[in-house]
Amino acid sequence: MRLEDKVALISGGASGIGRAEAVLFAREGAAVVVADLQEEQGIAVVDEITEAGGRAGFVRLDVRDASRWTAAVEFTEARFGLLTILCNNAGTNHRAGWDEQTPEMWQNVMDVNLTGTYLGIRAAVPSMRQAGGGSIINIASSAALKQGGGGPAYPTSKTAILGLSRNAALAHAKDNIRVNALCPGHVDTPFIRGSQPHSENDWSTDIANPDNYERRMARQPLAIGRLQSGEDIAYAALYLASDESSTVTGATIAIDGGTTLL
Numbered sequence: 001m002r003l004e005d006k007v008a009l010i011s012g013g014a015s016g017i018g019r020a021e022a023v024l025f026a027r028e029g030a031a032v033v034v035a036d037l038q039e040e041q042g043i044a045v046v047d048e049i050t051e052a053g054g055r056a057g058f059v060r061l062d063v064r065d066a067s068r069w070t071a072a073v074e075f076t077e078a079r080f081g082l083l084t085i086l087c088n089n090a091g092t093n094h095r096a097g098w099d100e101q102t103p104e105m106w107q108n109v110m111d112v113n114l115t116g117t118y119l120g121i122r123a124a125v126p127s128m129r130q131a132g133g134g135s136i137i138n139i140a141s142s143a144a145l146k147q148g149g150g151g152p153a154y155p156t157s158k159t160a161i162l163g164l165s166r167n168a169a170l171a172h173a174k175d176n177i178r179v180n181a182l183c184p185g186h187v188d189t190p191f192i193r194g195s196q197p198h199s200e201n202d203w204s205t206d207i208a209n210p211d212n213y214e215r216r217m218a219r220q221p222l223a224i225g226r227l228q229s230g231e232d233i234a235y236a237a238l239y240l241a242s243d244e245s246s247t248v249t250g251a252t253i254a255i256d257g258g259t260t261l262l
């Protein structure tokens with residue numbers, strides 16, 4: 001019960017890394033609010049948690065919308081009390097290189113990945129301040145540490161998350177609010193397997209294509225025999241969410257099977 005008495009709000013909690021965090025955090029004693037655009041999938045995660053004896057609720061959230069963030073924090077406080085953990089997972093990508101990426105695609109990636117993270121921090125801080133502290137975990141990417149991720153928007157947005165995290169970490173340190181960033185490598189989630197409205201893939205980018213799976217495996221030197229899982233990232237988030245990391249703030253942690261060593 002490493003998160004006993006904690007209250008977590010998890011954007012992008014309906015799928016992939018966010019879903020793994022929600023399930024793991026609830027198992028470790030936290031009350032969890034799954035916040036996502038995908039309602040049906042989000043409710044399914046909540047059902048899974050409550051059926052296992054955990055505490056969870058779902059709120060519909062578009063991370064681009066400041067008023068929806070306010071509503072999500074209010075929902076969390078009303079159901080479970082003051083917020084002490086925020087995970088900013090919601091993300092999007094257009095797999096289009098410089099020649100194909102439009103200004104609209106660029107703006108959408110910035111709005112979801114970067115502005116969405118900023119708005120989440122902004123909405124969570126007053127509740128955490130009242131609680132006497134908190135932990136904010138921003139999901140960046142190995143694309144923030146080395147070049148990757150296709151066209152210009154995605155790696156730029158993820159690199160900016162590192163700067164935003166350090167800025168927020170210093171600004172809110174006086175309130176005992178910690179802000180850290182995780183950089184996952186190649187994680188086997190719907191983001192890169194199949195095709196989603198927020199992360200479109202065709203056969204040339206989908207890891208269901210064995211050639212693509214092997215191409216990504218070749219970029220992950222650690223011999224684990226598989227790409228990373230959502231749980232691999234969630235365990236790092238668990239450490240940052242728990243009091244075990246009570247003096248860790250402003251850190252960037254690569255959780256990437258060695259991807260950024262290449």
Ligand SMILES: NC(=O)c1ccc[n+]([C@@H]2O[C@H](COP(=O)([O-])OP(=O)(O)OC[C@H]3O[C@@H](n4cnc5c(N)ncnc54)[C@H](O)[C@@H]3O)[C@@H](O)[C@H]2O)c1
Nearest residue numbers: 012015016017037062063089090091141186187189191198
């Ligand atoms: N999968 C990878 O290989 C990988 C690698 C590095 C970083 N990441 C990052 O990890 C994060 C989580 O991705 P994942 O792999 O779990 O993908 P995923 O597709 O499984 O989950 C992403 C979730 O974000 C939600 N979302 C998207 N736009 C939203 C919006 N505007 N408002 C609210 N929710 C929204 C989606 O509905 C989805 O549930 C993303 O920020 C992604 O960039 C993923």
